[in-house]
Amino acid sequence: MKHQNVFLLLGNKPCYSLLGSVLLVCFLFMTSFVYAQEQKRITVEFENESLAEVLKKLEKLSSYKILFTYDQVQKYSVTASLKNVSILEALKKVLEGKPFVYSDITDDKYISVKYQKLDEKIVDVKTISGYVVDSKYEPLPGVTVIIKGTTVGVATNSEGKFELSVP
Structure with missing residues (x-):
């Protein structure tokens, strides 16, 4: 055969x-x-937990490494209920009212939380969001969006979207 x-x-x-x-x-x-x-979504509750522990838990629930200085966050606590939110929405909620800011996702794996002294004159924080597209209206991922004259900025996600919290 x-x-x-x-x-x-x-x-x-x-x-x-x-x-x-x-x-x-x-x-x-x-x-x-x-x-x-x-698009991984997070659902979790925190009841008077230290901010350091909350950041560690959020890191485990997401696919990102959250960078922070333990000494800066240790004296803050968090009580929050998060339901079906993104990692950036979760960070916005747990850092609300605290003197910290977070960066957008860097290199598709890192988010940094940094201490930023709150100015007593600043009472309102605005959120600016949008999309960055090319001339054919195709999304541009990884583009850095910075507020002119500051170091406040974020990078666009895979869909060209960005969200930035500013005083």
């Missing part, structure tokens, strides 16, 4: 379209998996 190579045939031609379809489905599956990781 002769050994023959086995090919999927459509008529007398190999079925390349089937192979292309299989590769396309694999690519779409991988893309949706990566997108699902970025």
Whole structure:
């Protein structure tokens, strides 16, 4: 008995379209998996827990490394109920009313929480959000958006979106 190579045939031609379809489905599956990781939502409650412990828990619940100085956060506590929020929304809530700011996600894996002395004259914090797109209105991920004359800034996410809290 002769050994023959086995090919999927459509008529007398190999079925390349089937192979292309299989590769396309694999690519779409991988893309949706990566997108699902970025969209991970957090649901958790904190009852009078130290800010340091809260940041550590948020780090474990997300796919990001949260960088902070323990000595700066140790004297603050958090009571909050978070339901189906992103990591940045969670940080906004747990840092509310405290003298800390957080950066947007850097290198798709780091978020830093930094001490920032609150100015007594500043009573209102505004949130600015938007999208950065190219001339064809395609989103531009990883673009740095900075408030002119300050060091306050964020980078756009994979969809070109940014959110920035400013006094």
